[in-house]
Amino acid sequence: MTDNPKNNLTHSAEDLELSVVMPCLNEEITVGICIRKALDAMNQAGIKGEVVISDNGSTDRSVEIAEGLGARVVHQPKKGYGNAYIKGLSEARGRFIVMADSDDSYDLSELERFIKPLREGYDMVMGSRLKGEIKPGAMSPLHRFGNPLLSGFLNLLYKTGMSDAHCGMRAFTKDALNRMHLQTEGMEFASEMVIKASKARLKITEIPITLHPDGRDRKPHLRTFRDGWRHLRFMLMYSPVHLFGYVGNLIFALGLIFFAAFIFGKTPHTLGLISGVAALSGWVITRFGFYARAHQFTLDFPNWDLPLQSFFQRFSLERSLILGVLRFLLGLAIINLSTYAPALLSERFFLLGLFLTAFGLLTIFDAFLTRILQFEGLK
Helix, strand or coil: CCCCCCHHHCCCHHHCCEEEEEEECCCCCCHHHHHHHHHHHHHHHCCCEEEEEEECCCCCCHHHHHHHCCCEEEECCCCCHHHHHHHHHHHCCCCEEEECCCCCCECHHHHHHHHHHHHCCCCEEEEEEEEEEECCCCCCHHHHHHHHHHHHHHHHHHCCCCCCCCCCCEEEEHHHHHHHCCCCCCCCHHHHHHHHHHHCCCCEEEEEEEECCCCCCCCCCCCHHHHHHHHHHHHHHCCHHHHHHHHHHHHHHHHHHHHHHHHHCCCCHHHHHHHHHHHHHHHHHHHHHHHHHHHHHHHCCCCCCHHHHHHHHHCCHHHHHHHHHHHHHHHHHHHHHHCCCCHHHHHHHHHHHHHHHHHHHHHHHHHHHHHHHCCHHHC
């Protein structure tokens, strides 16, 4: 280890090439080891950099140890893995940033391996434990099974191509950080970064790394099932097409098929009622997905969803309102017709008119909500 761990911190903020950011919550046993490894790696590689420790409310000697070794400590009183990182990353002054845990499970002597691709033009470098080596005792059997599953599910939804989307050691440029708009508070922060890097169309590569058993003398902060669910729900919420679109379209199609069978066949009226409600529900679910897409589109990533952008360019509130009114009036007309139809057809006409009337009302209010969500730059 270097005899002078502070010598990388004498440069001005403008000179810094690298910031190593680590969250910390009662890591007095390992935080010093991690800081020394990072500083030593920077010294040996001639990297002008700093170590930033984002303390999340430690009650042990973690802060004292970090400051004694020359790390810059920032404080995040709001609990959570994501909160700690958001604070630490916002305080980072380097052109490049490497993030890693402060439990000594990642080898911070390998900093230069992460920086080299950034110097070559990549926006982000992901470590991959699954393509590298997992030392005995470094990952539980449940996590060995769950991590590839979560990464595979994320790739299925977002096509990121990352083999280990939840590896805690990764690097990126300051510009890439600003383009990702990170905001989640908990462990799902790791998923959010990969998903938003994909949305921001960052140039990403992956390098194999070694995961070591952590040096803690206590249980990790990670809670397998709780945090796994947080990752899963975030993936779904950030993919409205999968969460709402596919499910809604399936329900709508099945409902429409069975409702048509009721109208043109001799199936019981109960089937007509259920299938009509299903068709309307499916349509509403797909519209929920559209609203979620529009919300994401208008907030952070206007170039991500090009089909949605094209739709907004063509959308007309007035045309949609006319369509809704026509559906509504047609439904009323069919309901009125049902009073004159023979008994065999009266029930079918009435339900058809009823659902067309409801569909028309939903279309009218959907048109107004769509206009509210419409991207301001496309008016």
